[in-house]
Amino acid sequence: MEHLTALELRKTISAGQISCVEAAEEIFQQIDRLDPIIGAYISTYPHQALKNAADIDRRIASGQPVGPLAGIPVAIKDNMCTTFGATTCASKILENFYAPYNATVVEKLLAADAVIVGKANMDEFAMGSSTENSALKTTVNPWDTTRVPGGSSGGPAAAVAAGLCYAALGSDTGGSIRLPAGFCSVVGLKPTYGRVSRYGLVAYGSSLDQIGPITRTVADSALMLNVIAGHDPADSTSIDENVAPLCDYLEKLDEPIEKLRIAIVPHFNAGADRQVQNALYEAIELYKKLGAQVIEVDMPYLDYAIAAYYVIATAEASSNLARYDGVHYGYRSDRARDYIEVYSKSRAEGFGKEVKRRIMLGTYALSSGYYDAYYLKALKVRNLIRGDFARVFQECDCIMMPVSPTTAFKMGEKIDDPLTMYLSDIYTIAANLAGIPAISVPCGFDQNDLPIGVQILTPAFTEDRLLRIARMFEAQTDWHAKKPPIAK
């Protein structure tokens, strides 16, 4: 059963071939067997999950209506607030933080009768590309346990890949859903900024953060997006549905886009490993066979995306993370002698190295005398990148590029070299800066049997088309159906 997709499980449950309790039990058996090796979860909730599953079974048995995710075991990244368990952000500073409220997406999952099995590991405060920055746990790549799962949503991606849940929610600030999805051979969707409520998502870079699904198939991502998308009065930046209407993302999923025009940016793609490039161009060849037209375009400002990102994201982070000061909640140093030391010592002891690095970077960028040269300049670059995308989308339906320049790298390989680590996000960051949706779809393996993903980007609020384009590829390939040996 653990190799079914979420949609398949839904059918199996509604056909009465398996109960929600049985589905959940199987997942917890798999977690017991594999998670000691994988390390995907920071916390699991078997008692609560089985109780909820039993309740859904009862409602199904008595003919009551159930939600679209009825009985489907899902994982959420541990930066989404829940009234059950801690919400740690994989940080010592929030290790014992118990949120008094549920994030909007959590409410939506529960309302859809999903069974939340656990909260998954991540880079501390979603800062990183390998999940090695977690202060609480090590997560490995299910395809090669000596390698990283990618980050920052490494826990959710590894959990989906290893069959430790049927679907997961991650968050993506600069590639944090798509990169681990690519490294773990699963589907990762970053929706348009504003499509999914951020309320209850612990902020990293508020103007970039977006919650999205990590699933085994494109259809499962559509299923998850159906549940989590929509305006939230608690999030002023979530889009008014009159401006950008919602739709049923599953409805036309299998209808291919006719005369698809694909843009590629050759000079930009050339920065990726040969094998990654090959996989990308093979994927594009397949689209050509399906009738697509490929247009080579120039997007000169993409080269500045990383620089702009590390100013904007860290500037926002330096302010967002100011609240973790040991005064109101979270870790408080017991060595503080006055209130200034409550701040300095609690933060010095509570935050990890990368988080401190980014707080300092962002604080610097916002400081008087540097604001114009860094923060303001970065905002200008961001606008130019938006312009690049707008121009390309006038003549193309989508852009395709690698998810990352390499496949999954070794544990410890880049952790002491932040700049090299930052370059892992070179292909994913632009979508966040432009606020547009992007998806990572499995498209092959390198010679070490490590997964490769293809990234597809479309204009803002066209997730329906994005998913259909991705589904066109998935329907012709079986990369997504491959399982890591460890999970078999």
Add this chain to the structure above:
Amino acid sequence: MDHLQYKVVVGLEIHVQLCTKSKMFCSCAVEFGQPPNSRVCPVCLGMPGVLPVMNKQALEYAVLVGLALNCEIAAFTKWDRKSYYYPDLPKNYQISQYDLPLSAGGFIEIPLESGKSKTIRIIRAHLEEDAGKNLHTAGNFSQVDLNRAGTPLLEIVTEPDMNTAAEVRALAVELQRMVRYLGVSEADMQKGHMRFEPNVNLIIAKDGIEYRTPIVEIKNLNSFRALEKSIDYEVSRQIDEFFETGKTLETGTKSTRGWDDVKEVTVLQREKEDAPDYRYFPDPDLVPVQLSKEWLEEIKSRLCELPIHKQLRFVNEYGLNDYDAGVLTADRSTAEYFEQVVAQGGDAKRACNIITQDLLKLANEKGCTVVGLRIPANHIAQLCKMVVMGVASATAATTITTIMSGSPDKPPEVIARERNLIQKSDVGELEAVVDQVLAENPKAVEDVTSGGKKSSKACGFLLGQVMQKTKGQANPKVVSEILAKKLE
């Protein structure tokens, strides 16, 4: 030594708490005097993952004040984060407005004692959220009450156009009257609804040269008295300092001082060199506010006649003196009540006397407003007519209003009749009494008719006798006339 020539220069920052139902960015109630931390939620506690949602009422109130201050209202305004660490600030940043305030470039007229007015320019007025309160009553520890955190505050900044402490006070009082008129703030000083921060320096003329002393900002004054006293103190302190150190605006530094209410001195808090860098940047969690023409017009329609204009009109239209007009217009409902009395036929001067002398005293005793006494305006108009026609004396009017405040529905004529307070003005009736008194007091009559020193005293005696015989109900004016005629 010549008489010292100097000029005081003061600009003022005023914080006004707006009386919205809920806080600036969450739905917690704005209530004073509640148990600590009982009016809080995850948003105003700055919990991880929360997002602010702008309170539309607060924005409209702020626009209303901006309009009353003759400011330009920005069609596009945004929110910025102001960063600083303090335990009463849960997020360690305050949501405020930095470079695009919602209103700017206005002026306010303030009444001066001479009956004239002065125009003070307003630099800007912007919205922000208030912080909580630190309480230092628990021995070695400080405690934080966050009930006030997130309360909407309007910050108004004037140009340094005031030249005496009395002018500064007049502006503060005028502003209090204005925001109360507009119904946007209770402006209760005791509850900290208005707080002042004056910037003070002097222009000193010495040996034909003008010197400017360094600017001092006095923090957080919360009474008119402290405002006035602290400026007076600062003036003499700055004169002394100038003659001691010779420091000027150019050679000295701007500093911040606190006010010691007990010792009545200002105390140095901070020199400008170590002034904090607030690292303002646009809050990515809030969308900019676009104020449409229609919305602005709708808000404009809620403007009322401003107190200073009403005061001036009362002088011109009703012939009141400036002082009385000021007393009547101190409170909007009282001013409106006065106009109702006049509209119902009450003589303006009589109405003014009854309201400012009798009703205000009664209202103060009851701890309510004049309107709160619930005496119908037409009853007061009736009473005015009775006084003008001589049916009731001024003394009787006082007695009648006192009774009215206990039984507000009783018309004044009924009270006057019941209490025998109707004044006798019938000439025929009173002539008979006068004749009787003259017959009984030949000695006094002789003193009057013979003229000389005893004349006026004897006249008073005779009048007294008449009043005694009529049990005080004779109209003394009529009696005097009869006496004068008979003793010619």
